[in-house]
Amino acid sequence: FPDSLARTPMSIAGSQQVATESVAQRAYRLDREHVFHSWSAQDTLDPMVITQAEGSSVWDGDGRKYLDFSSQLVNTNIGHQHPRVIAAIQEQAARLCTIAPQYVNEARSEAARLIAERTPGDLNRVFFTNGGADANEHAVRMARLVTGRYKVLTTYRSYHGGTATAVNMTGDPRRWPSDLGTSGTLHFWGPFLYRSAFHAQSQEEECARALEHLEQVLTFEGPDTIAAVVLESIPGTAGVMVPPPGYMRGVRELCDRFGIMMIADEVMTGFGRTGAWFAIGEAGVVPDLLTFAKGVNSGYVPLGGVAINREIASYFGKRPYPGGLTYSGHPLATAAAVATINVMEDEGIVENARRLGEEIFGPRLRAIAERHPSVGEVRGTGAMWALELVRDPATREPLAPYGGTSPAMAELTVFLKAEGMLPFTNFNRIHVVPPCNISDTDAAEGLRLIDTALDIADRYV
Numbered sequence: 001f002p003d004s005l006a007r008t009p010m011s012i013a014g015s016q017q018v019a020t021e022s023v024a025q026r027a028y029r030l031d032r033e034h035v036f037h038s039w040s041a042q043d044t045l046d047p048m049v050i051t052q053a054e055g056s057s058v059w060d061g062d063g064r065k066y067l068d069f070s071s072q073l074v075n076t077n078i079g080h081q082h083p084r085v086i087a088a089i090q091e092q093a094a095r096l097c098t099i100a101p102q103y104v105n106e107a108r109s110e111a112a113r114l115i116a117e118r119t120p121g122d123l124n125r126v127f128f129t130n131g132g133a134d135a136n137e138h139a140v141r142m143a144r145l146v147t148g149r150y151k152v153l154t155t156y157r158s159y160h161g162g163t164a165t166a167v168n169m170t171g172d173p174r175r176w177p178s179d180l181g182t183s184g185t186l187h188f189w190g191p192f193l194y195r196s197a198f199h200a201q202s203q204e205e206e207c208a209r210a211l212e213h214l215e216q217v218l219t220f221e222g223p224d225t226i227a228a229v230v231l232e233s234i235p236g237t238a239g240v241m242v243p244p245p246g247y248m249r250g251v252r253e254l255c256d257r258f259g260i261m262m263i264a265d266e267v268m269t270g271f272g273r274t275g276a277w278f279a280i281g282e283a284g285v286v287p288d289l290l291t292f293a294k295g296v297n298s299g300y301v302p303l304g305g306v307a308i309n310r311e312i313a314s315y316f317g318k319r320p321y322p323g324g325l326t327y328s329g330h331p332l333a334t335a336a337a338v339a340t341i342n343v344m345e346d347e348g349i350v351e352n353a354r355r356l357g358e359e360i361f362g363p364r365l366r367a368i369a370e371r372h373p374s375v376g377e378v379r380g381t382g383a384m385w386a387l388e389l390v391r392d393p394a395t396r397e398p399l400a401p402y403g404g405t406s407p408a409m410a411e412l413t414v415f416l417k418a419e420g421m422l423p424f425t426n427f428n429r430i431h432v433v434p435p436c437n438i439s440d441t442d443a444a445e446g447l448r449l450i451d452t453a454l455d456i457a458d459r460y461v
């Protein structure tokens with residue numbers, strides 16, 4: 001760990017009080033004075049200073065190492081500070097830092113090709129955005145323009161981003177404070193057997209009933225008024241609910257029957273996270289539009305986008321698309337994407353995520369669940385898992401109320417941090433979402449810590 005970062009005192013002229021502050025201490029003080037944080041009450045926050053990272057580890061302001069079992073916000077799919085991606089960003093920066101979207105740039109062209117070749121079916125054109133939320137904004141705008149319809153259906157238990165339409169599409173409490181009820185987005189229940197909205201007893205029953213429910217919603221909402229059905233291929237922050245086999249295909253069939261666009265949100269699932277390039281491709285389904293961000297360049301420079309099928313691309317062949325962004329296809333972001341995708345190919349990172357799921361996370365998390373009554377269910381695939389924690393295994397009462405936290409969840413999150421892990425906890429769940437190229441040793445260490453932390457949860461059962 002570079003001592004210079006954490007400990008070197010700052011000599012700030014004229015200020016006795018801060019004369020011996022370290023760089024990290026100064027960063028913290030200025031953060032608390034001037035930075036406004038996402039999704040947070042500003043005055044009660046106590047954020048950790050992160051000064052450095054490498055692979056699956058980060059270091060705090062005191063030089064303490066943490067195992068990043070969160071991949072930050074599930075985006076560092078190839079881990080932190082991959083040297084080839086850093087070199088690509090540096091080379092691009094030395095040549096051309098920025099260029100407006102109306103010009104051609106080789107990093108953008110190459111990134112679009114690499115993405116188009118990996119998305120399923122005829123999703124051959126890419127519109128680049130700055131992140132996932134604006135990708136969803138534009139996908140919905142395209143669907144509305146092409147269909148001439150306005151309403152959009154999305155699932156409860158979903159997250160689609162923090163901007164206007166995306167937050168209204170979101171099917172969890174993050175939407176509530178921003179929902180004016182006038183956005184044209186409506187919600188339906190996706191499949192989730194453990195907390196089935198349909199009282200189903202098996203995955204087959206859950207799948208059939210969830211599709212029947214969607215068909216009813218479409219029918220009673222008026223199919224001619226619905227532009228798109230938008231779903232996460234596997235809902236991520238809302239709980240890692242892998243849909244039963246056949247569900248996505250059923251949604252595709254319903255969309256086809258009613259002339260509705262199907263939009264797959266692959267912002268979290270895309271680029272290896274689930275052990276495939278895209279979870280929807282793995283399910284054998286081609287959506288009309290696919291949104292991505294996060295893993296596309298492991299989050300090294302902000303980037304997202306929409307992969308567009310032939311029909312929609314040709315709709316805008318002669319008429320202009322009414323939308324754009326100053327940084328659409330920014331050279332630094334797309335150069336990072338080109339390097340990331342090439343690294344993923346060369347190092348077999350997608351295959352590794354699949355192996356991790358099949359050989360390590362799946363079996364070991366299930367074994368952990370056997371030992372702990374607080375674990376209601378283990379769900380996931382690839383490098384994307386969640387433990388659903390309950391206060392009562394019989395009634396499945398969650399260990400934290402929906403949309404909130406609890407002393408038990410707070411205690412085990414504090415414990416994991418104290419033991420040297422950055423966990424991803426949400427409501428009553430621990431998500432297991434480390435980089436897709438985490439070493440087997442680090443994966444085992446993270447699981448050991450979670451196993452130990454669950455003793456805390458068990459005390460509340």
Ligand code: PLP
Pocket residue numbers: 073130131132133134136159160161162232236237265266267268269293294304
């Ligand atoms: N869609 C999904 C499935 C996500 O998980 C996220 C972010 O977590 C978003 C959209 C929003 O992406 P961004 O935060 O880059 O706007």
